[in-house]
Amino acid sequence: MVQILFVCLGNICRSPMAEAVMRRKVQEAGLAERIKVDSAGTGNWHTGKPPHEGTRGILKRHGVDDSGIRARQVREDDFHEFAYIIAMDDSNVVNLGRFAPKEHRSEVKKLLDFVPKHLGGDVPDPYYTGNFEEVYDMVNEGCERLLAYIREKEGL
Template structure:
């Protein structure tokens, strides 16, 4: 089982969007039985809340399921239990690396590391910008490339 965790600040906008989009791509590749996918935030302000209305609206627009998703805070055991820990921005990645200290963790990377052709390196936070469409476009393209990367690393074949 390949375990993937998406991480942003509050776990209501970017990381749940990435979780839902990535889950759909995994389903379309007929690999659902090979993946465990989740999301979390580095902050605890929204624990237990569903994704932000803007995230829900964009996922509804693209017919992507997010049912049952609730915000949670990333934990130190998450860093050891997940194979790929995908941060939405440099601040999130820095917080994850600081949390990990010198312990063995899964691979920590930024989502846009998988989209080198992008002009931006951090997924903008639509909680502040309001631009959920821009975030969806970045997340969608990056998740496609992330899935290809993981499939290559894990010797998995998409169908």
């Protein structure tokens, strides 16, 4: 099974949005038995909480189910379990270094590394900007392109 972990700061806005969007894309592609999707934050402030109301609202507007998603913090074990750890911004990548064991198999990238028009960019944090629609559009395209990358790389 291919496992993907989306990571942001608190795991209540961007990474749970990506988790929910990718779950839907995986389901629609008929790959639910082959790909597992999860999310986590580099901070622990929101552990156990559901996604932010803005995230839940935008997902609902787009018909994306977020049931069962609860915030958690990244763990060292994640680097052994997940083949792909996908961060939302540069600071998340830096912070992931605190959790990463010396040797691991995870491919750590930013979500927008897969989107040519945003290559190398950061997904802005709507917790601060309030722009959940813009973030949803970026996450949706990023997940689409990430899934295509994984399907090709993993032969799915």
